[in-house]
Amino acid sequence: MQESRLFRILYYLLDKGHATAPELAERFEVSVRTIYRDVDAISSAGIPIYATAGRNGGIQFLDDYVLDKSFFSDKEKQEILSSIQSLSAIQYPEVDNILKKLSAIFQIGLTDWIEVNFSRWGSMAEDENQLFLQLKKSIFEKRRISFEYYNSSGTNRKRDVLPRKLVYKDKAWYLYAFCLLHDDYRLFRFSRIKNLDLTEIRFEEFPEIEHGIFPKPQDMGMLIDLELRFPLEVGFKLYDTLEDSAIVKSEDGYIVNLTLPETDWLYDFLMSFGDRVTIIRPQFIKQRIIEKYEAALNHYKGV
16 A cells, blocks of 8 residues: 555645645645655655745755656666556546646656547537546545446336446447446446446445446357358448458458357358348348348338
8 A cells, every 4th residue: 555655645746736735635645744754765665856945945856857767778768658648648637738648757758659539529429428438536535426337129128337447349338337226337328428427436345246347248148159141242341340360361252251240240241241241151140131131121021
């Protein structure tokens, strides 16, 4: 616990420049005497922070100090900056200020090596970004949240949850949280979360019952061995979606062999190719797709 607090004190001083002992004591919920002991421990490790008394006194780094040879190698410093830079890819708040300060302290120029934007196109991007920031705040501050959640059939229901982490998977953001309605962990897709309320109710610990974030294939239904044929012009879509090992290219197209659970995703995936996929086996999958197409055709004939 003490080592964690020492690093947090260093980070706080890097961010603010200086702080008073009572300020740090209140922030880290320890006594002023403990803060002074922490300052001594940090100084003993070779990092010159010091405390000055008086009205304008406080705790700060020695002027012009460079956190360098006594603590990190050049490679370690570059790795630290690279890691923090990667946070900017998910629009992590205030990361640019942190990068500038550490770059100055390490005396290393920044390398513009990564740029990623997970937000969607159009007007939904700002709403999703605000949701991201609210959920991040609820996780860091361990605050219970409430929201309306729409399931795959469009039915909405109020959920009260204890937020655990944010997950990016297969082109979408999810909130992984303990759902008080179901007394279990659940995964909530961002696009289905509406009217989020960040409550003032705090929690300390998560319930111990927890399993993998995403369901395993055997938990999703019967596994099916598929053999499929595709023409050459859809190769880009196959490589975007499937593992390379499942795809065999020939002169006139692709043969795909894979094992997947029988879910709506499987049928949506196959039907997204229209007439550019041939189901070699199993035959019952072909029959079910025929039934789905016939149902869609009958629907539009009746409209």
